[in-house]
Amino acid sequence: MKYYDDINLFYRNKTSGEILLYKSAGMNFRDERLKEKTYTGDLYIRQQDKGLCLSKVQKGFSSHLDETMHEGNARVKQELINIIDETLQEPRSGGLEVLPDTMEIIVDSYSRQPDVIKNLAKISHTDYTTTIHSLNVMALTVGYCFYTKRSFEETVRYGLTALFHDIGKTEIPREILIAPRQLTEYEFEQMKRHTVLGAEILQANDPSVHPCIDGALEHHEKLDGRGYPYGKRSISEIGQILAIIDSYEAITNDDRLYRTSMDPMDALRLLKEEVDSGRMNRQIFEDFAYSLTDFAGGRSSSHITRIAGIEALTG
Ligand SMILES: [Fe+2]
Numbered sequence: 001m002k003y004y005d006d007i008n009l010f011y012r013n014k015t016s017g018e019i020l021l022y023k024s025a026g027m028n029f030r031d032e033r034l035k036e037k038t039y040t041g042d043l044y045i046r047q048q049d050k051g052l053c054l055s056k057v058q059k060g061f062s063s064h065l066d067e068t069m070h071e072g073n074a075r076v077k078q079e080l081i082n083i084i085d086e087t088l089q090e091p092r093s094g095g096l097e098v099l100p101d102t103m104e105i106i107v108d109s110y111s112r113q114p115d116v117i118k119n120l121a122k123i124s125h126t127d128y129t130t131t132i133h134s135l136n137v138m139a140l141t142v143g144y145c146f147y148t149k150r151s152f153e154e155t156v157r158y159g160l161t162a163l164f165h166d167i168g169k170t171e172i173p174r175e176i177l178i179a180p181r182q183l184t185e186y187e188f189e190q191m192k193r194h195t196v197l198g199a200e201i202l203q204a205n206d207p208s209v210h211p212c213i214d215g216a217l218e219h220h221e222k223l224d225g226r227g228y229p230y231g232k233r234s235i236s237e238i239g240q241i242l243a244i245i246d247s248y249e250a251i252t253n254d255d256r257l258y259r260t261s262m263d264p265m266d267a268l269r270l271l272k273e274e275v276d277s278g279r280m281n282r283q284i285f286e287d288f289a290y291s292l293t294d295f296a297g298g299r300s301s302s303h304i305t306r307i308a309g310i311e312a313l314t315g
Pocket residue numbers: 165166194219220246
């Protein structure tokens with residue numbers, strides 16, 4: 001409730017139906033004057049306060065996340081889903097600027113508590129959405145950046161780009177996004193637009209998210225020029241990293257009703273075919289495959305099998 005301290009809140013009078021001021025900006029819910037005026041119905045805000053409100057809520061989530069990360073609490077994933085869900089619902093209202101701070105908290109925590117990020121990458125097979133997918137691509141990208149020893153700044157930037165790579169999907173009709181079948185040619189053309197739309201959304205937002213534009217635009221481009229939206233052969237590094245991590249995440253998860261998810265080794269085998277046919281970057285693929293064994297952690301027998309399998313794929 002403290003998020004609404006600086007915002008005017010309104011309520012609807014039950015008898016007249018009129019919208020009246022409930023609490024003015026600057027007054028808080030702990031205020032004695034409000035306690036006398038308890039109201040149990042819905043409260044409203046003005047349209048123009050929506051952006052401010054969203055940003056306040058997210059700042060609140062962010063500081064909460066910081067505490068949760070330090071405690072090593074298992075609720076971290078849920079906190080993140082809340083932040084990202086709120087943002088993805090209204091990406092054009094300017095709320096994205098809060099997420100760079102969130103990403104700093106995540107990357108900072110990774111070095112101290114790698115388990116936090118490992119847990120993030122463990123997928124819930126039941127509530128699969130663009131939010132969960134984006135979160136997983138982010139966690140895998142941060143893991144890749146640590147494996148390849150990127151600087152803190154680059155890890156934050158690439159992690160944030162991963163989080164936003166599919167933000168354009170918020171503008172694609174829901175029937176297409178959740179179609180439980182292969183898309184028609186027309187629908188697929190529509191779907192492809194999420195790249196360009198994503199770049200536009202980021203461009204229209206705070207400058208702090210502008211470095212993420214290349215990744216949103218290029219994560220479906222292929223080195224042989226047969227990707228989309230432009231069929232480019234010269235692709236930014238983050239575009240090439242995301243092409244691999246995004247595909248890996250999508251095929252190892254139960255996101256679509258018309259097919260089942262693939263085992264990680266089979267998914268890597270499939271991606272290796274892309275690498276061998278000159279569509280994806282070999283070095284990035286190999287580093288990513290090894291970064292996954294880092295994720296697996298420990299010295300369990302499955303860890304050793306996985307590494308042995310990956311050596312066969314990368315050697
Ligand atoms: Fe995408």
